Amino acid sequence: MKNVLVVFGSMTPEHDLSCKSAGYIIELMDKEKFNPVPVGITKDGQWFYTEASPEDIRDANAWEKSPTNRKAVLDTNYGSGQLILFNDDNTVEYIHIDLIFARIAGNTGEDGKLQGLFEMSGIPYVGCGVMSSAVSMDKQISYLFADSIGLRRPQTHIVMRDDYMNDKKTSIDGILNTLIRDKGYPVFVKPASTGSSVGISKVNCLEELEPALDMALEFGEKVVLEEGITGSEVKVAVLGNDKPVFGALSEFRGEWRDYTRKYEADDDTYRRIPAEFSPEVDKMIKDGALGIYKAMECRGFSRIDFFLTDDNELVFNEINTMPGLKPESVYSVLFDKVGIGYTQMLTMLFETAL
Numbered sequence: 001m002k003n004v005l006v007v008f009g010s011m012t013p014e015h016d017l018s019c020k021s022a023g024y025i026i027e028l029m030d031k032e033k034f035n036p037v038p039v040g041i042t043k044d045g046q047w048f049y050t051e052a053s054p055e056d057i058r059d060a061n062a063w064e065k066s067p068t069n070r071k072a073v074l075d076t077n078y079g080s081g082q083l084i085l086f087n088d089d090n091t092v093e094y095i096h097i098d099l100i101f102a103r104i105a106g107n108t109g110e111d112g113k114l115q116g117l118f119e120m121s122g123i124p125y126v127g128c129g130v131m132s133s134a135v136s137m138d139k140q141i142s143y144l145f146a147d148s149i150g151l152r153r154p155q156t157h158i159v160m161r162d163d164y165m166n167d168k169k170t171s172i173d174g175i176l177n178t179l180i181r182d183k184g185y186p187v188f189v190k191p192a193s194t195g196s197s198v199g200i201s202k203v204n205c206l207e208e209l210e211p212a213l214d215m216a217l218e219f220g221e222k223v224v225l226e227e228g229i230t231g232s233e234v235k236v237a238v239l240g241n242d243k244p245v246f247g248a249l250s251e252f253r254g255e256w257r258d259y260t261r262k263y264e265a266d267d268d269t270y271r272r273i274p275a276e277f278s279p280e281v282d283k284m285i286k287d288g289a290l291g292i293y294k295a296m297e298c299r300g301f302s303r304i305d306f307f308l309t310d311d312n313e314l315v316f317n318e319i320n321t322m323p324g325l326k327p328e329s330v331y332s333v334l335f336d337k338v339g340i341g342y343t344q345m346l347t348m349l350f351e352t353a354l
Contacts, residue, residue, distance in 0.1 A: 002098040004034045004350065005074075005083060005123075007114070008057065009041040012106035013198045013219065016060040021325040022103045023058030028327070029346045037083060037095055039072050040064070041104070047072050049085050049095075078122040099353055100125040103325060106194055107220075110322040111137040126353045127300040128321040136296055136321045137193045139224045145295045146316045151288055153316040154226040154307075155183055158192075161221040164213060172209060175225055183227035190226065191219035202228075231309040233317070234275065236289040237334035239345070241299045241352050246286055247334030248274035251308070273330075274337050281312055288314050300352050303331050 008022030009015050019040070026036040038050050040063055050057070051068035063069075074097075075082040085093040100123050102114045112134035118125040128136065135141045146153045157179040164171040179187060189212040191199040199219040201212035216223045237247035250273040277285065289304040296319065303323035307315040323331040327342045335345045 001032075002034050002350070002354070003037050003096055004029065005037045005039060005097045005100045007039050007041065007100065007102040007109075008104060009043070009060075010104045010106075010108050011041070011043055011045050012104060012108055013194065014104075014106040015043055017324060018104045018109065019060035019063070020058045021329070023054040023056075024326050024342070025101065025103055025346060026057065027054035028343050029350075030343050033347065034099075034350060037097065039083070040069075049083065074117065074121055074123075076117065076120045078120065080121070081123055097123055099123065099350055101350070101353075102127075103322070105320075105322040105324070106198070107137075111193060124353045126349050128296075128298045128302065132297045132299070133321050136298070136302070136319045138222075139190060139192050139318060140222065142292075142296070142319055143316075146292060149291045149295050151292060151316045152314065154229055155179060156227075157225040159213060159217075159223045159225065161217050161223075164217065164223075168210065168213075171213075175209065176206070179225055179227060186228040188226045188228060189213060189216050190224050191216045192222040192224050194219050229307040229309065229315050229317075231307050231315075234285055234306045234308050234314075235330055235334070236285060236304045236306070237301075237323075237331045238289060238293050238298075238304060239301045239335065239348055239352070244290070244293065246289070246338075247331070247340070248337035249277065249282065249285060250330060250334060251275035251277075273333055281308070284312075284314055288316065292316060292319060301331070301349055 006022055006026055008018045010018060026038055029036060038057065040048050040050055042064060048069040049072040050063050050066050052063035052066035056062035071086040073084050075084055081097050083095045083097050100118050102109055110133060112130040115130045115133050119130060140158055143153045157175050159171050186202050186204045189201045189203055199216045201215060203209050203212050213223060232251050232253040235250045238244045250271065252271045285306060288306060292304060293302060298321060303320045305317040307317055325332060332342055332345065
């Protein structure tokens with residue numbers, strides 16, 4: 001029986017989504033092989049070991065009220081493999097940890113910071129390492145890897161917060177004279193390092209540009225503006241290390257979905273899971289996914305998103321090294337469609353880390 005430290009929550013706009021995924025992971029992992037050790041991180045960065053139910057953890061707020069909660073820290077003495085719990089009577093307890101799964105997306109969880117902490121502890125962990133997590137999180141940097149393997153990606157324009165705040169007119173003129181001159185509207189305005197469409201806007205005219213930049217810069221110091229690509233969105237689920245396996249492919253076509261449409265509203269986006277592509281297009285998509293996965297030295301798992309134009313040109317969009325992992329999340333469903341159910345998928349993820 002392996003003790004799996006499941007870390008969730010944290011100081012990220014995706015805090016609640018993290019808790020939802022973690023609740024299912026704790027509930028549905030194979031209890032004959034793995035014992036979950038839940039640790040939640042509050043929105044102000046406090047770590048607590050909790051015996052709250054998976055249902056309360058999925059609530060994202062209820063778990064914080066559990067009377068079982070105790071402050072906790074990971075022992076970073078290399079090889080100790082211990083989680084340290086602090087009791088009210090000033091004593092401490094230790095739980096041995098065999099494996100870590102930090103189900104935290106966005107900044108602090110998907111960008112290499114937690115991965116660095118786990119490397120210092122010497123405890124195996126699920127997912128990509130420090131470098132691949134950091135560069136995958138930054139949309140501008142991930143495009144450099146796409147360029148290095150000849151994978152087409154959208155034309156972009158970068159805006160830095162200091163430059164923009166010092167002279168908004170010059171920054172906007174720079175966008176108008178490059179990206180919009182070359183590609184026209186719409187353009188997408190994205191914080192460089194968020195996921196789940198947090199802070200992203202679709203801009204259809206000049207009047208919408210400044211408000212979109214203002215909002216995106218609330219989530220970081222760098223903004224990436226991208227040309228709009230006409231076509232469908234293809235999602236590829238990858239699991240493994242040196243010889244990864246693929247889930248089914250998915251195809252989405254419809255209006256662009258912001259955070260609310262993605263997670264809080266009824267979504268009328270057309271989708272096919274599994275998608276039906278010709279053998280040639282299927283191979284092109286999987287080759288592109290495997291190429292960027294290996295170029296960025298990913299391991300464990302990732303979801304790789306592309307655009308597929310109406311004339312079957314593949315355009316790299318992003319790599320998500322911490323995709324949602326509820327049973328109904330796209331990543332989970334794509335593996336279910338090839339006969340790998342949720343509990344088996346988790347076991348495979350744990351075994352790749354070990």
